[in-house]
Amino acid sequence: MAAAGCTGCRSIKKRMAETKYDVLIIGSGASGGMAAYALTKKGVKCLMLDAGPPIDFERQRVNKSAHELPFRGFGKPGKLSHVFQATEFNANQWVDETQVPYTHDPKEPYNWVRVRMIGGKSLFWARMSFRLSDYEFRAKDHDGYGDNWPISYSDLAPYYDQVEPIFRVRGRRDGLMQLPDGVFIEDTSGESECNKRFIAAARERGIPNTKMRTSMGRGQFASSFNLLLPDALATGNLTIVPNAVVREITVDKNTGLANGVNFLDRQSHREMHATARVVVVGASCLESTRLLLNSGIANSSGVLGHYLHDQFYITQSVQAVVPEARDGKSPNGFSGGFIGGGGYMPRFRNLKTKEKNFLRGYALDWSTGGSPDAKYFPLYGEALQKAVESCRGAGFSCTVMGEVLPRADSQVRVNKTVTDAWGIPVLHIQTHYTSNEFNMAKDAIATLEELCHTCGWEVLGRHDQMFPPGYSIHELGTCRMGDSPKTSVLNKWNQSWDIKNLFVVDGSSFVTGGSQNPTMTILSLSMRASDYLAEQMRKGEI
Amino acid sequence: MKRRRFIQALAATPAAPALLAQQVQPSQQAPPAPPPAEASLRYSLPDAAAEPVLHFFTAQQFAALRKLSDLLMPPVNGAPGALEAKAPEFLDFLLSQSPADRQQLYRSGLDGLNAQARKRFNKLFADVDAGQTDTLLAPLRDPWSYDAPADPVAAFLRAVKDDVRRATTNSREWNLAASAGRTRDGGGGLYWLPID
Numbered sequence: 001m002a003a004a005g006c007t008g009c010r011s012i013k014k015r016m017a018e019t020k021y022d023v024l025i026i027g028s029g030a031s032g033g034m035a036a037y038a039l040t041k042k043g044v045k046c047l048m049l050d051a052g053p054p055i056d057f058e059r060q061r062v063n064k065s066a067h068e069l070p071f072r073g074f075g076k077p078g079k080l081s082h083v084f085q086a087t088e089f090n091a092n093q094w095v096d097e098t099q100v101p102y103t104h105d106p107k108e109p110y111n112w113v114r115v116r117m118i119g120g121k122s123l124f125w126a127r128m129s130f131r132l133s134d135y136e137f138r139a140k141d142h143d144g145y146g147d148n149w150p151i152s153y154s155d156l157a158p159y160y161d162q163v164e165p166i167f168r169v170r171g172r173r174d175g176l177m178q179l180p181d182g183v184f185i186e187d188t189s190g191e192s193e194c195n196k197r198f199i200a201a202a203r204e205r206g207i208p209n210t211k212m213r214t215s216m217g218r219g220q221f222a223s224s225f226n227l228l229l230p231d232a233l234a235t236g237n238l239t240i241v242p243n244a245v246v247r248e249i250t251v252d253k254n255t256g257l258a259n260g261v262n263f264l265d266r267q268s269h270r271e272m273h274a275t276a277r278v279v280v281v282g283a284s285c286l287e288s289t290r291l292l293l294n295s296g297i298a299n300s301s302g303v304l305g306h307y308l309h310d311q312f313y314i315t316q317s318v319q320a321v322v323p324e325a326r327d328g329k330s331p332n333g334f335s336g337g338f339i340g341g342g343g344y345m346p347r348f349r350n351l352k353t354k355e356k357n358f359l360r361g362y363a364l365d366w367s368t369g370g371s372p373d374a375k376y377f378p379l380y381g382e383a384l385q386k387a388v389e390s391c392r393g394a395g396f397s398c399t400v401m402g403e404v405l406p407r408a409d410s411q412v413r414v415n416k417t418v419t420d421a422w423g424i425p426v427l428h429i430q431t432h433y434t435s436n437e438f439n440m441a442k443d444a445i446a447t448l449e450e451l452c453h454t455c456g457w458e459v460l461g462r463h464d465q466m467f468p469p470g471y472s473i474h475e476l477g478t479c480r481m482g483d484s485p486k487t488s489v490l491n492k493w494n495q496s497w498d499i500k501n502l503f504v505v506d507g508s509s510f511v512t513g514g515s516q517n518p519t520m521t522i523l524s525l526s527m528r529a530s531d532y533l534a535e536q537m538r539k540g541e542i
Numbered sequence: 543m544k545r546r547r548f549i550q551a552l553a554a555t556p557a558a559p560a561l562l563a564q565q566v567q568p569s570q571q572a573p574p575a576p577p578p579a580e581a582s583l584r585y586s587l588p589d590a591a592a593e594p595v596l597h598f599f600t601a602q603q604f605a606a607l608r609k610l611s612d613l614l615m616p617p618v619n620g621a622p623g624a625l626e627a628k629a630p631e632f633l634d635f636l637l638s639q640s641p642a643d644r645q646q647l648y649r650s651g652l653d654g655l656n657a658q659a660r661k662r663f664n665k666l667f668a669d670v671d672a673g674q675t676d677t678l679l680a681p682l683r684d685p686w687s688y689d690a691p692a693d694p695v696a697a698f699l700r701a702v703k704d705d706v707r708r709a710t711t712n713s714r715e716w717n718l719a720a721s722a723g724r725t726r727d728g729g730g731g732l733y734w735l736p737i738d
Contacts, residue, residue: 066712066729463688
């Protein structure tokens with residue numbers, strides 16, 4: 001690599017002058033992919049590094065029956081004990097905790113669910129595609145808790161408008177203040193009779209309902225992998241290097257600016273240094289913060305690592321059976337049939353009224369027409385078999401997704417006593433849910449049970465036990481935006497207050513998360529930050 | 543090796559004439575068709591060809607587990623039951639690989655069932671009759687709750703009810719029955735191969 005006459009000790013200044021790349025992007029998932037998409041279209045030369053390999057999905061996956069697997073579909077006991085989404089079928093798609101461990105107090109479990117592949121978690125997300133509203137962006141103005149974002153809904157709306165057509169979001173416009181409408185492929189499907197009954201019961205209690213808002217994508221994916229990176233590559237302005245495990249962001253001691261990264265090849269562990277004029281971090285919420293902490297940068301505020309939050313999830317919160325649909329007596333059909341389909345009830349608490357024992361609110365993702373699991377029936381043997389068969393396709397189920405309050409003491413830090421397979425110090429995660437979340441969960445379950453009873457449905461099981469933090473894979477905060485360098489890591493453009501050529505564009509920048517799935521907001525923030533960055537570079541400001 | 547020496551060396555070997563003939567006298571016949579690039583071999587799973595060797599449970603525990611498995615998941619309408627699916631044998635393997643708390647749940651649960659059978663009916667669980675098993679399995683008629691029962695036998699019964707069902711419906715025998723139209727499909731899907 002060294003030019004003739006070079007002794008290997010050229011000044012950083014000289015190397016910077018020779019760098020081939022304008023922007024170095026860390027991570028190829030939703031946020032990194034969107035940064036590449038937006039920047040390369042404006043002529044910015046980008047180098048993207050990702051810790052994972054490229055995947056050939058046709059060769060990497062094979063159809064199998066459960067009995068063909070080593071553990072008959074149960075999975076290897078003890079493997080991926082924090083990844084409740086893991087099955088024996090998909091176990092190899094998740095990050096191996098023994099390779100990239102993290103630590104936590106045993107009394108405060110955290111489910112850190114990670115993917116290291118080109119495309120990141122956008123390969124596997126549930127595709128639920130929502131906008132945040134000013135109930136989140138101006139949350140402090142509304143209820144006095146925490147902090148506002150440094151931006152309002154109107155600042156991000158033009159970017160949601162651009163992101164939704166790329167991901168082909170299907171939804172229905174309902175004019176809900178707490179769940180702004182978007183640029184949708186209009187969902188004109190009808191409702192089954194059961195769903196009409198449930199929606200009417202909710203409406204009587206002031207609970208709105210809309211169709212699920214879903215990224216349709218193209219082909220089998222709605223991912224950075226197929227919707228963003230191909231277009232970015234087509235510009236000729238993007239270079240992607242897979243299997244690059246970034247260890248630290250390097251900073252020029254003279255200028256205080258980021259000048260590149262040191263990374264290790266995933267397989268050989270060979271260390272390399274890459275340079276660029278600007279560094280954009282989109283490695284996923286906690287990996288981005290881990291990288292900044294390990295690099296010892298961007299933390300003059302002392303806030304880096306704090307205000308970790310997500311959404312708590314209660315799956316199968318209320319499981320019920322629709323009596324008229326037992327024994328296959330009523331046809332299943334989303335539109336015009338008796339049972340089937342589902343909906344989404346966005347936050348309805350603490351909007352115009354004030355609850356006694358919790359702030360903020362929760363959303364409900366519900367469906368009819370499923371089959372209740374055998375565990376709900378107080379039977380065994382042939383009687384159980386008959387009951388399961390009788391209720392096949394006659395079920396109601398709902399997942400509760402609740403807002404978690406960002407708290408300063410909900411935090412991550414580097415644990416230097418433990419390192420990953422590449423010798424990089426791991427994260428120690430310290431967080432737990434509190435009475436605000438628990439009280440919200442109780443309210444959700446009581447509300448759902450009441451709705452089921454109103455509909456005349458038989459409740460088989462109910463519970464308000466949420467999964468440990470992290471389960472939703474919606475980890476947010478720890479590198480938050482703000483109006484002041486004293487209380488935040490990033491300014492309103494996702495730009496480090498401390499290092500002006502450093503941007504962090506993923507979920508770590510969130511101030512609050514609401515109860516909505518965050519991917520559309522992450523994509524929109526990344527696009528907005530990238531537009532700003534490109535303009536600043538054009539002006540010579542960066 | 544130069545060509546001349548190579549031919550001399552070949553001439554010194556018994557097979558040399560044939561080899562030389564191949565080299566210097568091309569056949570006038572069309573060469574035989576090459577074998578397929580990827581030979582299609584068929585393999586069997588070990589369950590189709592052999593019996594599992596048991597490691598984990600004691601003889602009394604395993605006898606209780608077999609009896610319990612048959613009660614929990616009997617053959618119904620042509621679908622195989624737990625015994626035909628070798629669910630108890632599979633669970634012996636699975637538990638041998640499981641964390642200590644899960645192993646303890648099973649061992650104490652099966653021992654507890656045997657102790658209750660002995661106390662109430664003066665025999666082991668494997669030997670009780672239908673009416674007696676109904677008494678011993680009463681906790682399975684309690685309504686579902688999220689938290690596991692405090693009683694270790696009741697907690698075990700709840701766990702084994704799920705495990706026996708899953709070990710049966712995910713078995714080779716269940717899969718064959720589904721292929722023959724005698725039951726619904728068992729589990730299946732896209733399996734991720736290990737990433738290099």
